Amino acid sequence: xxxxxxxxxxxxxxxxxxxxxxxxxxxxxxxxxxxxxxxxxxxxxxxxxxxxxxxxxxxxxxxxxxxxxxxxxxxxxxxxxxxxxxxxxxxxxxxxxxxxxxxxxxxxxxxxxxxxxxxxxxxxxxxxxxxxxxxxxxxxxxxxxxxxxxxxxxxxxxxxxxxxxxxxxxxxxxxxxxxxxxxxxxxxxxxxxxxxxxxxxxxxxxxxxxxxxxxxxxxxxxxxxxxxxxxxxxxxxxxxxxxxxxxxxxxxxxxxxxxxxxxxxxxxxxxxxxxxxxxxxxxxxxxxxxxxxxxxxxxxxxxxxxxxxxxxxxxxxxxxxxxxxxxxxxxxxxxxxxxxxxxxxxxxxxxxxxxxxxxxxxxxxxxxxxxxxxxxxxxxx
Numbered sequence: 001x002x003x004x005x006x007x008x009x010x011x012x013x014x015x016x017x018x019x020x021x022x023x024x025x026x027x028x029x030x031x032x033x034x035x036x037x038x039x040x041x042x043x044x045x046x047x048x049x050x051x052x053x054x055x056x057x058x059x060x061x062x063x064x065x066x067x068x069x070x071x072x073x074x075x076x077x078x079x080x081x082x083x084x085x086x087x088x089x090x091x092x093x094x095x096x097x098x099x100x101x102x103x104x105x106x107x108x109x110x111x112x113x114x115x116x117x118x119x120x121x122x123x124x125x126x127x128x129x130x131x132x133x134x135x136x137x138x139x140x141x142x143x144x145x146x147x148x149x150x151x152x153x154x155x156x157x158x159x160x161x162x163x164x165x166x167x168x169x170x171x172x173x174x175x176x177x178x179x180x181x182x183x184x185x186x187x188x189x190x191x192x193x194x195x196x197x198x199x200x201x202x203x204x205x206x207x208x209x210x211x212x213x214x215x216x217x218x219x220x221x222x223x224x225x226x227x228x229x230x231x232x233x234x235x236x237x238x239x240x241x242x243x244x245x246x247x248x249x250x251x252x253x254x255x256x257x258x259x260x261x262x263x264x265x266x267x268x269x270x271x272x273x274x275x276x277x278x279x280x281x282x283x284x285x286x287x288x289x290x291x292x293x294x295x296x297x298x299x300x301x302x303x304x305x306x307x308x309x310x311x312x313x314x315x316x317x318x319x320x321x322x323x324x325x326x327x328x329x330x331x332x333x334x335x336x337x338x339x340x341x342x343x344x345x346x347x348x349x350x351x352x353x354x355x356x357x358x359x360x361x362x363x364x365x366x367x368x369x370x371x372x373x374x375x376x377x378x379x380x381x
Contacts (some may be wrong), residue, residue, distance in 0.1 A: 005086055014072055016065065019088030030057040037139060044136075052136050056143055061087055063120050063148050067155075068094040070116035074109045075100075091151070098336045099242075103174035110166035117152035121145045159193030159228065160186035161235050183239040190232030197225030238339075242332055244367040250334050251327035253366040254348045254356035260285050263292070267299055267307035267315070274299070281345045281359060284316045290354060292316035293347065324349045325358065331366070334358060 005019040034053025038046065064087060072082040072094045081097040100106040127141030155163040160183070169186035173179050201221025208215040245253070261270060261282045274280070274296055284292040294316045299307075302315055323346045325334050338346055338360070348356040 005088070011065075011069060011085075012073065012076070014069070014082050014094075015084045017084055017086040019086050022061075022087050026057055026061065029060060030054050033057055033143065041134065041139070048136065052140060056140055059140070059144055060147055061092075063117065063144065063151070064092040066120060067113045067117050067151065068092040070112040071109055072096070074112045078105045078109070080105075080109075097339070099179075099239075100170075103170040106166060106170035106173065110163045110170065113163045114152040114155050117148045117155070121148035121152065124148060157193055158186075158189050159232070160190035161231050162190070162193075162228070165190050165193075165232075180239060180243040183236055187232050187236035187239075190235075191229055194225045194229035194232060197228065198222045201225060241363065241367045242335065244370040245331040245335060245363070248331035248366065249327065250325050250329045250331055250348055250358060251356075253331050253362055254327070254358045255362050256356045258283050258354070258357055261294060261312060262286070263313040263316070264311050267302055267310050267312065270294060270299060270312050271307060280361070281357065283347075283354065283357075284312055290319055292318045293322055293345070295345065297344065322347050326350060327355065331363075335363060 005017040005022070007015055007017050009016050030050075030053050032053075033056045034050040037052050037056075038044065038049030041049065065085065068085045072085060075082055075094070075096045078100065080100060083095045083097050085092060085094045096109075100109060122145075124141045124145035128138050128145055129141075131137035131141060156167075158164040158168045160166065160169060165186045168189060169182045172185050173182035176182060198221070201218045201223075203218070204221065205215040205218025207213075208218055259277060259279045259282045261273060261284055263284045263286050265273075270282075273282070280296045282294045283290055284294050291313070294312050298315045298317065302310055323337070323343050325337070325346050325348050327348055327350055334346065338344070338358075345357055345359040347354050348358060
């Protein structure tokens, strides 16, 4: 979830975003709830059924936000920065800028989400029990109690990156004292869970097709399983990269071969330079003076038809806004900073002069080299 989406506000200083996929699922859930309320309560007006469907959908995502805020508050308690919370197609995600320092911290951060969802489930159950039977309040409470209970239970499945997978990782981490090994085991568990969900989903879809019934439910499980499989693999790849960079400094992974372009060339000319060299980032010069950084991402932010009329200077990141690192900085800390800032490259500066660049490509090469050497020497566990 690199793209943050649409910012809707802050809670406890944490920016809250809506991913573009959220609008689709919000509409689908509202339709599902509205249809169900109208069909199970024929004495209601259409307005009652659909308005309650809209309110239930809004409170469902409010419950997801409460779940993610619970993770975030505990993380902040341990001085782990939370850069944002994003609500999207499958629920929500809190972006914690760095990993916990100890297993106990991870356990409590992971447990906070399911505990908060069970708490909401109990509150909505009380509403359903004490509200007049078949009233709008009782229907709302019953639905949201069930949803929050299911949300908490599903998240406790021991497959990374679900909360249950993170709880499993914290326990294994505490036993083995090896964070990377614990992550590997939890990620494998996540992949097993994902493959299991995909297999069950395919079975449901096939049975539904053969029986002339709806196959959407089965395909939904396949899609969720595929998503969890992808995230589990990516999560372990990030931790593996972190482990491979342990002990390295920025100076060990930076490149001093820095490509440059002049600030007055057009974006059309810059695109040709990128195509010719294959480089995704260039220092922008005015004569011999550094004035900024130009990237492929900045180029792509301008419509193709406007490239001939705009210069590199118009869209570059100015020198004052360049993300900077020092040669003696930790490579692991640099990687975390790049992820937190959502940037693909960082300039390395010493004595006021830029002496190199670190890019995601240079990090990937360093990780691959260390993994290959570790494999050949048998030094990695």
